[in-house]
Amino acid sequence: MRAQLRAGSWEAPLAVVGGTLALVARAPSTFAVAVTATVGAVGGLVAVRSPERNPSPAFRWAVAVVLGSVPFLIASELIMSNPLPRAATAAIAASVVAAVAEEIFFRRLVYGWLERWGTVLAIFGSAALFAAIHVPIYGLKVLPLDFAAGLIFGWQRRASGSWTAPAVTHVFANLLASM
Amino acid sequence: MATFSHRRAISSGLALAMAYLLVSWFSVQAGWVSRSPLYDGLAGIPAYRWVNPPEERLEDNEVPEAEEFRVEVSTSGQANPGSVTTSDGQNTLTFNYLPPAPEPYAFTLRMTPTDPEDFAPPPEGFYFDGNAYRLEALHETTGEPIEGNFTTIMRFSIHAPYILALQDGIWVPLPDPLMTDADLQVSADTPANGVYVPAGTGIRPPEVVNRGERFPWLSTIVGSIGLILLLSAGVVAFLRRDTPVS
Secondary structure: OOOOOOOOOOHHHHHHHHHHHHHHOOOOOHHHHHHHHHHHHHHHHOOOOOOOOOOOOHHHHHHHHHHHHHHHHHHHHHHOEOOOOOOOHHHHHHHHHHHHHHHHHHHHHHHHHHHHHOHHHHHHHHHHHHHHHHHHHHOHHHHHHHHHHHHHHHHHHHHHOOOHHHHHHHHHHHHHHHO | OOOOOHHHHHHHHHHHHHHHHHHHHHHHHOOOOOEOOOOOOOOOOOOOOOOOOOHHHOOOOOOOOOEEEEEEEOOOOOEEOOEEEOOOOOEEEEEEEOOOOOOOEEEEEEEEEEOHHHOOOOOOOEEEOOOEEEEEEEEOOOOOEOOOEEEEEEEOOOOOOEEEEEEOOEEEEOOOOEEEHHHOEEEEEEEOOEEEEEEEEOOOOOOOOOOOOOOOHHHHHHHHHHHHHHHHHHHHHHHOOOOOOO
């Protein structure tokens, strides 16, 4: 039986702080992929107070994925151009790994840890951390967009009851940007 | 877990979706982003590739790519492909207008990076912040230059709010450029044939390079502390994984 940590246990906040620092310090490299994957692995290992005991029905999960993915598709097709060259297969694979790992960390661990103080804080807090860790590489000007994306991912986590819904959308959004 | 009704879930999701679209639109209008961003934190913007690198880039500079494309045009002037990019991503063209014709036709497009100083010095108060790119769009059959209007999107090195066009042997700023600092790109409408270069005003600051000569101590220390904390939590969580809930 998988352990459920007692409220006040220290692994979750320790992993949240450690994972956030590790993600903030990333520089584009192969090592960064390993760091991100490690963060995701620990994010999936550490038990949180509000685990996904009652996953939502598949229909609700699917609605969350579709509704959460549509704004990324619309923005990509109608608002933004995409003039950079297509990414290499390895870069696309790394992008998929990173998307899943980040969602395990932010929408499972961080969200689950923050949820004891309320859903709103869990959604906004995980989105704020998610946006903040991208600043060193992408700059402050992408912060509002990353925060808005984090809110959608947080909403998907809440609506579907699972981190897998935002993970699918996160992968989709990264593929839109790189293919 | 508190009840989260379907109606409330849908309405809040729609609100956040609208918020995302508004932020996207505003970010594009403000020049903060121009393209769909990655949300993975793994891919930074690669260093600019110079034909004639500045002093601080002499050691690590890579040669920029020249490209040649074949573009097909329908009778209504629709281009296929609708846009082209050099393989290093430094110069992108989207075809806004191409003249319609009774029969479909094709043209050859060459995008060639060159040193802008080879043509003329920058206008007073400007600096070049990238390579000049010569665009040559020639009708495949007749060899005549194509009449048309493109949007030219140019990567720059540091900060370039302008695109200069070579006209009668001097560089002239194009009207209504749009710069996106986050992507290090500037765009403007240009004729199909010509020579263009990204440019800034004032004194060009040195390009920040951090690839080898300076060790990123801060990132290394912060990242190491983070990994130690993270792995500590992971080990404890692993050891506790079979512990019954008390």
